[in-house]
Amino acid sequence: MIRFVIAFVVIVLFLGLSLFFVPIDTLLKRVNTSSAVSYSLAEGNLFNGRINDVSYKASDDAMPLALGDYFYEGNILFTGIKVAFNNEDSSTVGVIKTNFFNGDLHLEDFVTEAGYSTNGLGMLGLKINIDKLTLNDGSCSHISGTISLSNDSFAESVKGDLRCLENNIYEVKLLNSSNVAMATMIYKPGFIDLEIETSILKADVSVFLGKRMGFTIPL
Structure with missing residues (x-):
């Protein structure tokens, strides 16, 4: 023994x-x-x-x-x-x-900052904070985190809570300091779709661009 x-x-x-x-x-x-x-x-x-x-x-x-x-x-x-x-x-x-x-695969305490170039607004500043992301069989089953978006043309930066959808798609509704929705960002494998309210901009361009404008950012 x-x-x-x-x-x-x-x-x-x-x-x-x-x-x-x-x-x-x-x-x-x-x-x-x-x-x-x-x-x-x-x-x-x-x-x-x-x-x-x-x-x-x-x-x-x-x-x-x-x-x-x-x-x-x-x-x-x-x-x-x-x-x-x-x-x-x-x-x-x-x-x-x-x-x-x-x-399960867990991503915790994740922070990253990156800049993405657009044709209409120049460089967008993106900051991602993920407290916890759980992947099961390669798909998101839970996420707790936020995304902040900034740009020199914005009156202020906007921020929102991340949600995971089906097929590895992530969505966030971005709010200003008054808790008003100013943008929607959707991540799909390979690119980001971003739609913003033109009222977020410092200059009033709604006459020329309408109330909303959209961008597709390839990754």
Whole structure:
């Protein structure tokens, strides 16, 4: 009995220590069976390292969206794995948790800021804060978070709560400080549809553009 216990402990320790030496590139190639996410080089092991030139492709014929280089730190939990990540300038940070028992994937404490160019308004500033996003079988089952949108032409920035719809579509109604809806943003794989009230603009252009104007932003 004692020999069995000792042997079991030795095996567990050996397997645990071996995780420090297994290259993350080997693990990712086994786990990542999707062609949507790709990278050029992964350095490190399960517990810390760097993944370079991460990109996302919404479909086979879509242009890949470059996401940049990311550093990560991983921990093994009783229910799965927890990975904290950030890009080089920490403009994007977050935590990913996997659940081995039900297959759920959680994104928590995620913050990112980015600028998107439009023909009519120039550069739009987008800030995303996700407290928690739960994916089951690749589809969103729950999301709690906000999006803020700003532009030099806006009288003020607008903000709203995220909702996940079917087929990996996300929607947010953006409100001003008076809690009046000023814009609607819909994310679909590969692009963003944005529709704004022209009253959000500093200049009164409703005579020329009407009450609403729309943009499609490819990703």
